[in-house]
Amino acid sequence: MLRHNRSRAHLRTLLAAACTAALGVTLLAGAGSASAREESAASAAKVTSVAAPAPQAAPAAAGSKVVGYFTDWGVYERNYHVKNIETSGSADKLTHINYAFGNVTGGKCAIGDAYADYQKTYTADQSVDGTADTWDQPVAGSFNQLRELKKLHPGLKVIWSFGGWSWSGGFGEAAKNPAAFAQSCHDLVEDPRWADVFDGIDIDWEYPNDCGLSCDTSGPDAFKNLISALRTSFGSDLVTAAITADGSDGGKIDSTDYAGAAQYLDWYNPMTYDFFGAFNAQGPTAPHSPLTSYEGIPTEGFNSDAAITKLKGLGIPPAKLLLGIGFYGRGWTGVTQKEPGGTATGAAPGTYEPGIEDYKVLKTSCPANGTVAGTAYAFCGNQWWSYDTPATIAGKMDYKNQQGLGGTFLWELSGDTSNGELIKAVN
Template sequence: MKSKKNKARFGKRLAVALIMLLLIGILPAGAFAGSAPTAKSQAATSAASGKNVVAYYPSWATYDRNFQVMDIDASKITYLNYAFANVVNGEVTVGDTYADTDKFFPGDCWDAGCKRGNFNQLTKLKQKYPNLKTIISVGGWTWSGGFSDAALTDASRTKFADSAVRFIRTWGFDGVDIDWEYPVSGGLQNGRPEDKQNFTLLIQKLREKLDAAGQQDGKHYLLTIAAGASPSYLQNTEMGKVASYLDYVNIMTYDFHGGWEQRSNHNAPLYADPADPFPDKSTFNVSAAVDGFIRAGVPASKIVLGLPFYGRGWTGCNSAGNGQYQTCTGTPQGTWESGIFDFSDLEANYINKNGYTRYWNDVAKVPYLFNPSNGTFISYDDAESIGYKTSYLKSKGLAGAMIWDLSSDRNKTLLTKVYNDLQ
């Protein structure tokens, strides 16, 4: 007993001494920290300190949309995902050279070696908002064709992961977001059956390389994915295994319906509506998608819920039911492309304006617009439906919300709603 008491006294004295050294500044605050935080500990830390707001900024917003990086209110964002980098010859490369690295903005210099473009604007944004983390999103619908080859062998996966590390070090990003649309099948180019296992191995290799770089650089590099919300995505991936290497899984809980169908429906219904004639309505909704990922082994604390800041429309729709769940003849001209409407455009020109009346589906918990004179039906999210979704994600213990995309909400109406609900 005497020996144990002496050890206990020594332990207490040592602890007091170490605390005193920390307080007077002789030892750095991180002197007894372990290695760079793992994906698991990083997610737990963020979840404990509040919900995340993950927002995508697309490179093309700098063109006709004229929504620039400097227009972003980063005080309301945790992680800013820049879309997209490309996959060329198995490596992560700059997607749009002009927008990303060459475009001249006020204050930029023309001399050789000067940094310009959106990437430099992101650096300036982080200087203004030191808590902001920027993540490069790789792939997307258009540029996912190179993933299957990149994930095929250990050598190709190593090549891809090494290029990702070089990319974020070169351009000052805090992590990588993989937006492979989609392993095995889907997207613009079908993959291979073995993508299911190779996707896991690719993410594992990325985690390994990012952690090694983080050890050298004294920081934790984030690794996330944008995941499809349909049951087929879960069938074609090993999400329980994949999630173990990730900080967060951003589920794209939108685009459940759109102009590729001949019947009007909702872009992002929170719950299934029994009145919906769509045969897969029980799985094509936000709640079912989240439950599917949790059943697949993804911890709720790593799931980030996707929120669309845009609407989808049909035209030539039957007027029965105020255009909801009706056969239609096509898609109307949207804000920038056919059938897709920015929320700020809907605010200014459509919601209870110009012949469009707002209605509410109290089962699916989403609004919609209908104009009987031209048969145009538009499904979208607004502050009311966003409120139901933020309440839902909090009740499920999810990590936060993901926004696609910032350029669609110029008045910051929806961003402010998300931030206020989750801060």
């Protein structure tokens, strides 16, 4: 059921990109949404209010969006359901939920997992509002649970995310007829059975015009044309996209017209994690989500600040960029050196796959005992892990505010503790 697990996605992506040039890195803005206009206005007001003699204008106002990904496969072996978003306290902290993933096939948007999405029935004690589903209920599953969650939190928005690693291969076909693709997505998202659940669409194309799932070569304008068509179909609804955070020279950001597409999007989610990991089995050990560069970093440009700086340098407004936070760690085994840069013998064991583990497990199984480049690492026994903690997330939030970014997004909610330890640090 982990067929779309983004941690696995990054493993394959990095290996694929290595075949073409250097090691590849992480994956995954509206024609003026109301929130973006408000933030821009607030920023402008703040700048213009500075007295003329002031040596430097005030920084742009930072946004407060908190977008959490909820995966359809999490209801299986992870036993993580929409109700957990409520009981953990996360729902009170979130502004948006991205439901991942819908499929992209035959040039169209399609249901990802019908059973998890709208067929699975919940008992009263499993449901968000304490009401049991009935066997003949038209819409049950996570869709109905999200509906119940929105009733408890009227300001909460839900966005349906399409693609992801396993299903990005369908975007090449979709890009041949963007209008038809966009219409199919609108018809699905706005299906009368669940139109009240969703407030827009999120696109996770890995990667336009670069080697990802299938070395897509649709051309540098394909992504922009597809996003433009989605904006036309979705009107004032939310249209967002998860994109690469490869800030290296000649990297994935350079292969696509992300700046041109930004005018049609409400915001981007640059996936600022999975830069390094045990997909390089022998190391060197390195943090998978460094905020900045550091002496000895294996690849320059593989850090959050490099990606944000590059995207802003293209002219993308900072209010349309959200900082990504991973709720999990990446690790090696056979390590003898505490500091980053050590050698290893392979991936550390993980609950669902080698080299990957949730924060809620790592915080006790291998507690952090070091920091580097704005993130944490842990050396315990012969294992070396890197992950974010409440303390490092607080530092990243300072960075987000200093950069005037639109907010934060989280991959993904099930990795947090049962009482929402990490998401509380985001807030």
